[in-house]
Amino acid sequence: MNKLMEIVSRSNSIAITSHIDPDGDSIGSILGLGLALKQKYKNIKILIRDSLPSRYEFLPGSELIKKYDDIEEQKFDLLFVLDCGDEKRIGSNEILKNSKTIVNIDHHISNTKFGDINIIDASSSSTCEMVFSFIKDLNLLINKEVATCIYTGIVTDSGNFMYDSATEKTHLIASELLKTNLNKGRIIYNLYQRKSINSLKFIGYSLTNMKIALDGRLAIFKVTLDLLNEFNVSYDNIEGLVSYGRDIEGIDISVVIREQENGKVKLSFRSKDDDVDVRALAQLFNGGGHKKASGATLTASLAEAESMVIEKSRKFVRW
Amino acid sequence: MNKLMEIVSRSNSIAITSHIDPDGDSIGSILGLGLALKQKYKNIKILIRDSLPSRYEFLPGSELIKKYDDIEEQKFDLLFVLDCGDEKRIGSNEILKNSKTIVNIDHHISNTKFGDINIIDASSSSTCEMVFSFIKDLNLLINKEVATCIYTGIVTDSGNFMYDSATEKTHLIASELLKTNLNKGRIIYNLYQRKSINSLKFIGYSLTNMKIALDGRLAIFKVTLDLLNEFNVSYDNIEGLVSYGRDIEGIDISVVIREQENGKVKLSFRSKDDDVDVRALAQLFNGGGHKKASGATLTASLAEAESMVIEKSRKFVRW
Numbered sequence: 001m002n003k004l005m006e007i008v009s010r011s012n013s014i015a016i017t018s019h020i021d022p023d024g025d026s027i028g029s030i031l032g033l034g035l036a037l038k039q040k041y042k043n044i045k046i047l048i049r050d051s052l053p054s055r056y057e058f059l060p061g062s063e064l065i066k067k068y069d070d071i072e073e074q075k076f077d078l079l080f081v082l083d084c085g086d087e088k089r090i091g092s093n094e095i096l097k098n099s100k101t102i103v104n105i106d107h108h109i110s111n112t113k114f115g116d117i118n119i120i121d122a123s124s125s126s127t128c129e130m131v132f133s134f135i136k137d138l139n140l141l142i143n144k145e146v147a148t149c150i151y152t153g154i155v156t157d158s159g160n161f162m163y164d165s166a167t168e169k170t171h172l173i174a175s176e177l178l179k180t181n182l183n184k185g186r187i188i189y190n191l192y193q194r195k196s197i198n199s200l201k202f203i204g205y206s207l208t209n210m211k212i213a214l215d216g217r218l219a220i221f222k223v224t225l226d227l228l229n230e231f232n233v234s235y236d237n238i239e240g241l242v243s244y245g246r247d248i249e250g251i252d253i254s255v256v257i258r259e260q261e262n263g264k265v266k267l268s269f270r271s272k273d274d275d276v277d278v279r280a281l282a283q284l285f286n287g288g289g290h291k292k293a294s295g296a297t298l299t300a301s302l303a304e305a306e307s308m309v310i311e312k313s314r315k316f317v318r319w
Numbered sequence: 320m321n322k323l324m325e326i327v328s329r330s331n332s333i334a335i336t337s338h339i340d341p342d343g344d345s346i347g348s349i350l351g352l353g354l355a356l357k358q359k360y361k362n363i364k365i366l367i368r369d370s371l372p373s374r375y376e377f378l379p380g381s382e383l384i385k386k387y388d389d390i391e392e393q394k395f396d397l398l399f400v401l402d403c404g405d406e407k408r409i410g411s412n413e414i415l416k417n418s419k420t421i422v423n424i425d426h427h428i429s430n431t432k433f434g435d436i437n438i439i440d441a442s443s444s445s446t447c448e449m450v451f452s453f454i455k456d457l458n459l460l461i462n463k464e465v466a467t468c469i470y471t472g473i474v475t476d477s478g479n480f481m482y483d484s485a486t487e488k489t490h491l492i493a494s495e496l497l498k499t500n501l502n503k504g505r506i507i508y509n510l511y512q513r514k515s516i517n518s519l520k521f522i523g524y525s526l527t528n529m530k531i532a533l534d535g536r537l538a539i540f541k542v543t544l545d546l547l548n549e550f551n552v553s554y555d556n557i558e559g560l561v562s563y564g565r566d567i568e569g570i571d572i573s574v575v576i577r578e579q580e581n582g583k584v585k586l587s588f589r590s591k592d593d594d595v596d597v598r599a600l601a602q603l604f605n606g607g608g609h610k611k612a613s614g615a616t617l618t619a620s621l622a623e624a625e626s627m628v629i630e631k632s633r634k635f636v637r638w
Contacts, residue, residue, distance in 0.1 A: 160479040161493070162507050168497040174480070175490035185592075188481050193591045194568040200526045207523030212516065249513040272512045273504070 004117065005138055007101055008041065011077035015045040015099065018082045019089040022048055024191065027056045027065075028153025029082040029105075029127040035061045035149065036140040045071065049091030053236055058190040059152060060145035068092045080105065083127035083153075085288055087114040105130055107157075107165075110279065110288045125165040128153025132173050147180040152187055163292070164274075199237040202227075206241055212251075213310050217317035219245025220309070222302055223258040246270040252317040253278060257305050260297070265305045267296045273318075281316050323436065324457055326420055327360070330396035334364040334418065337401045338408040341367055343510065346375045346384075347472025348401040348424075348446040354380045354468065355459040364390065368410030372555055377509040378471060379464035387411045399424065402446035404607060406433040424449055426476075426484075429598065429607045444484040447472025451492050466499040471506055482611070483593075518556040521546075525560055531570075532629050536636035538564025539628070541621055542577040565589040571636040572597060576624050579616070584624045586615045592637075600635050 008014070016034050018026035026048075034046040046064050056062060068074055074092060079099035084090055085108035096102065096114075104115025107130060109122035124130050128150045135142060142150070154174060158166040161174070178184065205227075211220040221241055228235065235258060245254025253276060256268040267285060269278035271292045278294045285308075287296020298305060327333070335353050337345035345367075353365040365383050375381060387393055393411060398418035403409055404427035415421065415433075423434025426449060428441035443449050447469045454461060461469070473493060477485035480493070497503065524546075530539040540560055547554065554577060564573025572595060575587040586604060588597035590611045597613045604627075606615020617624060 155480075160481055161474075162479055162503075162511070164504050166503075168494040171490040171494035171497065175487040175494065178487040178490065184481075184485075185483050189591060192481070193566045195566050197529075197531065197567055200529070200563060200567060204523045204526030204529075207519045208527065210516075210519070210523075244519060247512045247514050248516055248519060272508060 004103070007078060007103075007117075008037070008138065011041075011101070013043045013045070013076045014041060014078045014080070015047055015074075015076040015095065016080040016082065017047045017084075017090060017092075017095065019084040020049045020091040022050060022053065022056075023083075024056065024156025025126045025128055025153040026083040027052065027059065027062075028149045028151075028156070029131045030080075031059050031061045031065070032128060032146050032149035032153070033080060033082065033131050033135065034064060035146050036135040036138070036142070039140050039143075045076070047071065047074070047095070055190055055194070055236075056152070058186065059149055061149070068095060074098055077101065078103065081115060082106065082131065083108075085110050086112045105134065108288070108290065123165070123167075125161075125163065125167065125170045126154050126157035128157065129170055129173055132177075142176070142180065144180040144182050147177040148182045148187065151177045151182060151184070152191065155187070156191065196233065196237060198231050199233045202231040202233050202238050203241060203244070205231070206238075207244060210245060214313060214317050216250045217252045217319075218310065218313050219248060219251045219254040220306060221245060221254075221256045222306065223256060224302065225259045225261070242268045242270045246272050252276045253281070253313050255309055255313070257302055257309065259302055264297055264299050265302055267298070267305065267309065269294045269296075276316055276318065278316070281312060284312050323422070326397060326422075326436075327356070327457065330360075330420070332362045332364070332395045333360060333397045333399070334366055334393075334395040334414065335399040335401065336366045336403075336409060336411075336414065338403040339368045339410040341369060341372065341375075342402075343375065343475025344445045344447055344472040345402040346371065346378065346381075347468045347470075347475070348450045349399075350378050350380045350384070351447060351465050351468035351472070352399060352401065352450050352454065353383060354465050355454040355457070355461070358459050358462075364395070366390065366393075366414070374509055374513070374555075375471070377505065378468055380468070387414065393417055396420065397422065400434060401425065401450065402427075404429050405431045424453065427607070427609070442484070442486075444480075444482065444486065444489045445473050445476035447476070448489055448492055451496075461495070461499065463499040463501050466496040467501045467506065470496045470501060470503070471510065474506070475510065515552065515556060517550050518552045521550040521552050521557050522560060522563070524550070525557075526563060529564065533632060533636050535569045536571045536638075537629065537632050538567060538570045538573040539625060540564060540573075540575045541625065542575060543621065544578045544580070561587045561589045565591050571595045572600070572632050574628055574632070576621055576628065578621055583616055583618050584621055586617070586624065586628065588613045588615075595635055595637065597635070600631060603631050 016030045018030050074095035075098040079102045081104050102115040104118045107124040111120045242256040254270045258266045271278045277291045282294035282296045285296035335349045337349050393414035394417035398421045400423050421434040423437045426443040430439045561575040573589045577585045590597045596610050601613035601615045604615035
């Protein structure tokens with residue numbers, strides 16, 4: 001850690017980034033680390049490829065997040081890449097090539113260790129949990145703003161502490177974070193209690209039309225662009241759909257098969273048991289993730305994708 | 320606490336009970352305390368009025384729970400009443416009248432302090448959180464079995480740590496409980512991941528037919544006996560329905576109006592903000608509960624109940 005403190009201290013320009021399609025853990029970790037570093041260092045940029053999903057706009061410092069395209073030169077003495085299992089998911093070759101030192105902090109077991117320094121802990125509930133310790137190691141302050149970001153990442157990536165990855169350590173950290181007097185109600189409200197009526201109607205429709213395959217072991221939700229249009233919702237609004245299938249008794253795998261604009265489909269997998277490894281399943285579609293939560297993208301029609309998913313899931317469910 | 324230890328020590332018969340229509344916190348707390356007391360004391364009875372809901376059957380010691388009707392005499396030296404805001408909710412006059420010393424441990428702000436000793440902490444996430452401290456004060460062991468019961472009560476009553484009542488102390492306790500190496504996956508599976516397909520189809524139907532009133536501030540779900548029959552589900556299976564309405568942006572109050580066998584209807588209220596006090600609303604129907612979660616029973620048709628709810632909610636929503 002002394003080595004890292006030294007690298008941070010002597011870097012004249014520091015950037016922090018994360019993966020494309022950012023989630024609560026990626027946004028929480030880049031903002032948490034960014035706000036902490038800003039306590040002591042001046043030239044800190046927080047960059048991602050995509051626009052910030054609106055549900056995270058409430059986070060302190062969210063206005064500091066810029067897109068790669070918004071800055072002149074993606075060239076830094078030090079680049080932190082957070083919560084990003086593989087360099088392609090950064091969404092920019094330039095920033096990776098041009099930055100002198102790359103520090104890769106992540107909790108995905110599949111991490112390709114693309115950094116000059118790699119801090120990988122697959123047992124951690126979230127990258128935010130790791131960033132919490134990292135900030136402390138750097139002797140920076142976990143103030144209310146930093147804590148708000150870190151807490152957001154922990155709750156979103158641990159399923160509100162429900163996943164096994166939320167350990168006694170995770171709860172100790174949560175306890176420390178709450179000591180900063182952060183406004184938890186505001187976090188929960190922004191993450192979970194701002195649903196649109198349309199999105200709930202869409203969930204209602206999807207539950208009514210859910211398909212069960214493999215003798216009650218696989219739940220399938222198909223989401224077409226037409227359907228999203230009809231209900232006037234974006235996929236962002238119905239992210240939790242896949243978990244409804246997982247939570248059915250007897251279901252081993254739940255999948256959302258979602259039509260994309262470009263003739264591709266996205267798959268999102270969930271399982272409720274370590275014995276049903278949907279990361280391995282997603283890898284068959286060149287995807288990745290965690291054992292109980294994974295995803296992939298492929299070029300296929302919805303119907304083709306459905307057939308493939310059923311076929312390939314066959315050897316992952318428990319007979 | 321010395322006084323209490325003395326009372327426990329000199330009691331030849333001890334019973335532990337909770338409220339009718341038991342939930343995770345009531346079952347978790349009576350089993351947690353029961354298993355802990357059994358480490359040192361022999362004559363411990365765990366009693367409730369109703370049958371144990373099947374989702375709690377996995378809890379260690381659940382086979383020890385008996386119904387009042389199953390025992391010969393409801394007469395004890397010491398009676399613990401846990402998680403029970405008022406003596407009527409115990410569901411037995413006899414046990415209350417015949418027991419020598421009554422210890423009332425609860426986290427409902429409305430508790431009527433009907434015990435000889437009343438330990439009330441409305442700031443606690445759950446009665447289980449209080450029982451955790453109580454067991455430690457009695458110098459009994461929080462082993463894996465006890466921890467499993469206590470953890471179950473905390474997560475069910477704190478909305479998986481989402482409610483404001485889950486404080487830094489709650490997380491510290493959760494951390495200690497996880498140290499016992501309890502099987503969290505099994506708890507989560509039994510509480511949340513054993514839903515029936517029918518219950519999800521019912522949720523789908525209910526979301527599709529949800530009614531919005533008071534200019535987008537009140538969400539109403541009506542559940543008839545016919546509908547439950549048609550979908551072949553019991554209300555137990557769809558308990559979470561009311562929270563779907565709460566989590567809509569702009570909705571201040573969500574209510575489930577549920578037809579009963581006896582010509583009565585049950586109301587279940589939720590709000591997402593302390594400023595919208597559904598406990599006070601429920602009290603207008605002679606009910607009670609917490610600020611953000613409450614309930615009541617009244618004699619009325621569904622349509623009458625709906626009109627009354629809309630009318631009385633009018634001054635509780637935020638205009």
